[in-house]
Amino acid sequence: MSNVRPITSQPIPSDDRAQEVDHPSSLVAKFGLDQPLKLDCGVDLAPFQIAYQTYGELNADRSNAILICHALTLDQHVANVHPMTGKPGWWENMVGHGLPLDIDRYFIICANVIGGCMGSTGPASTNPATGKPWGLDFPVVTIPDMVRAQAMLIDRLGIDTLFCVVGGSMGGMQVLQWTAAYPERVFCALPIACATRHSAQNIAFHELGRQAVMADPNWHQGRYAENGTLPHRGLAVARMAAHITYLSDAALHRKFGRRMQDRELPTFSFDADFQVESYLRYQGSSFVERFDANSYLYLTRAMDYFDIAADHNDVLAKAFTGIKTRFCVVSFTSDWLFPTSESRALVHALNASSARVSFAEIETDKGHDAFLLDVPEFFEIFRAFLQAAGKARGLGNGDGQS
Amino acid sequence: MSMQQTLPLPGVTPERTGAHRTDHLLVADMVSPGSRVLDVGCGDGELLQLLESRGIDGRGIELSREGVNGCVAKGLAVVQGDADTDLVNYPDDAFDYVILSQTLQATRQPRVVLENLLRIGQRAIVSFPNFGFWKMRLQLLVGGHMPRTENLPATWYDTANIHFCTIKDFVQLCDEINVKMERAVALDLYGRPVPLNLPWWVWNMFGEQGVFLLSRGGVK
Numbered sequence: 001m002s003n004v005r006p007i008t009s010q011p012i013p014s015d016d017r018a019q020e021v022d023h024p025s026s027l028v029a030k031f032g033l034d035q036p037l038k039l040d041c042g043v044d045l046a047p048f049q050i051a052y053q054t055y056g057e058l059n060a061d062r063s064n065a066i067l068i069c070h071a072l073t074l075d076q077h078v079a080n081v082h083p084m085t086g087k088p089g090w091w092e093n094m095v096g097h098g099l100p101l102d103i104d105r106y107f108i109i110c111a112n113v114i115g116g117c118m119g120s121t122g123p124a125s126t127n128p129a130t131g132k133p134w135g136l137d138f139p140v141v142t143i144p145d146m147v148r149a150q151a152m153l154i155d156r157l158g159i160d161t162l163f164c165v166v167g168g169s170m171g172g173m174q175v176l177q178w179t180a181a182y183p184e185r186v187f188c189a190l191p192i193a194c195a196t197r198h199s200a201q202n203i204a205f206h207e208l209g210r211q212a213v214m215a216d217p218n219w220h221q222g223r224y225a226e227n228g229t230l231p232h233r234g235l236a237v238a239r240m241a242a243h244i245t246y247l248s249d250a251a252l253h254r255k256f257g258r259r260m261q262d263r264e265l266p267t268f269s270f271d272a273d274f275q276v277e278s279y280l281r282y283q284g285s286s287f288v289e290r291f292d293a294n295s296y297l298y299l300t301r302a303m304d305y306f307d308i309a310a311d312h313n314d315v316l317a318k319a320f321t322g323i324k325t326r327f328c329v330v331s332f333t334s335d336w337l338f339p340t341s342e343s344r345a346l347v348h349a350l351n352a353s354s355a356r357v358s359f360a361e362i363e364t365d366k367g368h369d370a371f372l373l374d375v376p377e378f379f380e381i382f383r384a385f386l387q388a389a390g391k392a393r394g395l396g397n398g399d400g401q402s
Numbered sequence: 403m404s405m406q407q408t409l410p411l412p413g414v415t416p417e418r419t420g421a422h423r424t425d426h427l428l429v430a431d432m433v434s435p436g437s438r439v440l441d442v443g444c445g446d447g448e449l450l451q452l453l454e455s456r457g458i459d460g461r462g463i464e465l466s467r468e469g470v471n472g473c474v475a476k477g478l479a480v481v482q483g484d485a486d487t488d489l490v491n492y493p494d495d496a497f498d499y500v501i502l503s504q505t506l507q508a509t510r511q512p513r514v515v516l517e518n519l520l521r522i523g524q525r526a527i528v529s530f531p532n533f534g535f536w537k538m539r540l541q542l543l544v545g546g547h548m549p550r551t552e553n554l555p556a557t558w559y560d561t562a563n564i565h566f567c568t569i570k571d572f573v574q575l576c577d578e579i580n581v582k583m584e585r586a587v588a589l590d591l592y593g594r595p596v597p598l599n600l601p602w603w604v605w606n607m608f609g610e611q612g613v614f615l616l617s618r619g620g621v622k
Contacts, residue, residue: 317493328474347481348491351461354438358474359481360467381471388477 017084017117021133021292022126024051024112024119025083026076029156037114037149040305043139047128050153051119052076052111055095056103058159064395065159066101067150068110069167069174072299073239073291075118076110079103084290093374100383105395106163113174114149115141115299117292123222124292135294136222143170143306147177151185161185163393164386168192168371169338170299173306176346179327180308180319188326188389190382192371193335195342196316196349197307202337205245206300209238213293222294235293236284243283248334248367252276309349316349323350326392327357328385330378332370358385416593422452425529425593425613429501432527432585432615433458437498440523442485443505447473454478461497463488486510489518497523504611506530507563517579520618525584529613532588534568534606552591553610569605569612580619587613 029050031037036046053076058065068078068091079095081088095101101108112120115138123138130137154162165178165186172194179189198206213219216234220227244252256276260266263273272278312318327350331343340361350357362378364370370378417424426449433439435457441450444462446469453460462480464470473480481488485502486509500523502515507530509515519526531554532538538549548558556562567575569588576583588596588609596609605612 326479344491351481351491351496352493354496356461356479357481358470358479359483360470360474361482363467377467377471381474384471384475388475392477 017124017290017292020084020118021122021124022119026051026053026112026119028052028119029153031152035152037145037152039139039145040142041139045114045121045139048114048121048149049119049125050111050114050121050149052109052153053078053080055079055108056106058107058157059395062159063161063163063393064105065107065109065154065157065162066164066166067154067162067178068095068101068108069146069150069165069171069178070110070113071167071169071171072242072303073287073296074171075116076112077118078108078110082290085286090372094379094382100379100386101166105390109154109157111150111153113146113170113299113302115146115295115302117295120149122292123294123298124225133225133294135225138294138298140301141298142302143173143177144181146302147174147181150174150178151182154185161187163395164188164190164389166190166192167194169194169368170303172338173303176308177306179323179325180311183320183323183325186325187393188328188385190328190330190385191343191346192330193332193338193343193368195338196309196319196346198303198305199342203304205242205337206304208241209300210297212237212241213297216293219293222297224293230288231293232285232288235288235291235296236281238296239287239291240280240284243280245337246367246369248336248365250334250365251367254365255279316345317352320350320353320355323353323355325355326385326389327355328381329357329359330371330381331359331361332366332368332375332378333361333363334365335368335370337368423448423593424595425589425611426452428587428589428593428595428613429503429527429529430456433499438496439499439501440492440497441501441503442489442519443503444473444478444480445469447476447478447480449501449503450478450480451476485515489515489522492518492522494521495524499523499525499527501527503527503529504531507565507567509565512565512567513575513579516575516581520581520616524617526616527613528572528616529589529611530567530572531563531611532569532606532609533566534570535610536607539607551610569609570602572612572614576614576616582617582619583614584617585615589613 031048033046036044037048074090077089078091079089112118114120115122117124123134127134165175167175172191175189175191179186213231213234216231218229219231259275261275261278266273308319309316329343329347331340347359360381364375366373430452438459441462444450444464450460450462463483464480470480470482500519506512537551541549588605589611591610
């Protein structure tokens with residue numbers, strides 16, 4: 001079995017990453033001891049900071065601001081080169097000149113979530129009390145905590161009402177939390193490929209990922225930084241498992257089928273004979289270069305805890321009673337992580353609350369990740385909804401032209 | 403199912419009065435101002451737009467994605483869905499009016515759909531093609547084949563319309579499930595009302611479609 005290559009052979013205690021965690025290359029809003037973030041677990045987190053990026057210009061009325069909420073392992077680098085990976089922003093097909101999130105028309109904000117690892121305070125940040133990374137001493141955060149922190153940032157930016165809050169997956173959960181917690185501050189909302197609560201199956205997948213991280217001896221109970229190690233194998237396995245859930249049977253088959261990787265015949269070993277294996281190993285190892293293992297534990301946990309109805313006597317519709325926000329809910333046919341049934345449950349609740357809601361299920365075989373990819377029908381409805389809402393908001397130029 | 407299948411179908415252009423379709427104006431006139439309306443099978447949203455221009459708070463359900471996209475682009479609140487499966491999810495009394503235009507005959511359970519319309523809405527406005535229309539009768543009687551008209555050009559084997567009825571049949575169903583008919587209008591091929599002072603059997607013969615304003619009947 002000499003030709004078995006492990007997922008990745010060397011840990012990467014990157015100085016760049018340590019730098020980005022506390023001193024990000026993006027904008028930073030710092031909140032002092034006098035402005036604690038009140039967390040659901042009962043802890044007042046102070047001081048803390050939020051790293052964020054903006055694109056476009058805020059208009060004189062301060063009425064054109066759009067907040068993008070990012071998904072689990074993404075960050076604030078929506079439409080610029082990523083400072084660590086050197087890759088393009090994760091939503092460059094959506095945010096830019098003449099794109100649905102048009103930076104000539106809107107002021108676009110995206111903040112790294114609290115608990116993240118790209119500059120907002122999280123388990124990888126330095127704990128001011130010890131001078132060392134927080135690790136597992138960092139308090140457990142929730143989706144409502146993330147949104148509360150974002151609201152403090154929006155206050156800091158002098159914005160009263162956001163024109164739109166938009167996001168997919170965990171970002172979609174934040175969108176829903178925004179509308180439930182601050183309905184009067186959100187003119188329109190675009191929750192994409194998400195749910196009002198995390199399902200048992202999804203919690204199970206997250207637990208699998210966390211156990212993979214914690215089973216890695218290099219994890220050291222979360223104190224890997226002090227030990228000069230990284231639980232890269234555990235985190236890579238977690239990422240590999242999660243990545244499968246972001247795709248679909250059809251997408252995997254279309255991309256890889258049963259094709260072999262640089263060989264004609266099986267090697268009769270456990271090497272990555274199949275292209276799909278090689279692809280997953282690559283996904284796993286590239287992920288550990290940019291993401292903090294503890295942060296992965298915290299953010300998956302935040303999603304697990306998410307259940308809007310639980311805060312409203314288990315009646316989801318009560319979360320949106322009397323809401324004026326315009327909603328456009330979008331799901332994808334092949335998404336089995338956040339299936340259309342979850343979006344429909346949301347739509348039913350919004351209907352029951354008399355909310356102004358549109359809903360479209362987009363046909364695609366690209367799975368959950370479809371919201372990040374070029375799916376023309378998705379772009380069309382996204383653009384159409386924003387333009388019509390812009391008209392209603394008095395932003396003008398809702399001319400329907402692309 | 404073809405919930406998007408409203409007039410016009412190939413062959414006939416519905417009459418317009420000003421900017422709006424005559425049959426849409428007729429329906430819109432049945433809706434009192436300031437009310438809340440659900441249009442089931444709202445197509446491209448033309449009727450909803452007319453209603454909203456009159457200050458009516460409108461919502462739509464539409465099966466086709468193109469229809470939903472078109473509606474969203476017009477700023478309408480429209481949900482992708484199906485009359486047979488999705489009406490059950492709306493709470494009682496959610497709307498003042500629920501409109502079902504040219505769709506009843508394409509549902510799997512017209513009776514259940516009708517009952518749902520009047521559970522969700524205080525009133526329902528239902529229109530459907532009249533299978534008692536003289537052209538239909540003539541084709542079956544003389545031609546000996548399943549009728550096809552300008553507005554219903556599909557053959558029997560590829561039609562989405564699986565539950566045809568006549569105006570008379572519909573009136574009977576309303577009676578059976580204790581639904582009150584507040585207004586009834588028969589329209590001709592072009593969506594123009596057939597004169598009101600004619601007897602029922604004339605409507606059942608010369609109405610190409612029937613439009614009914616319904617409400618819940620009292621206790622029987």
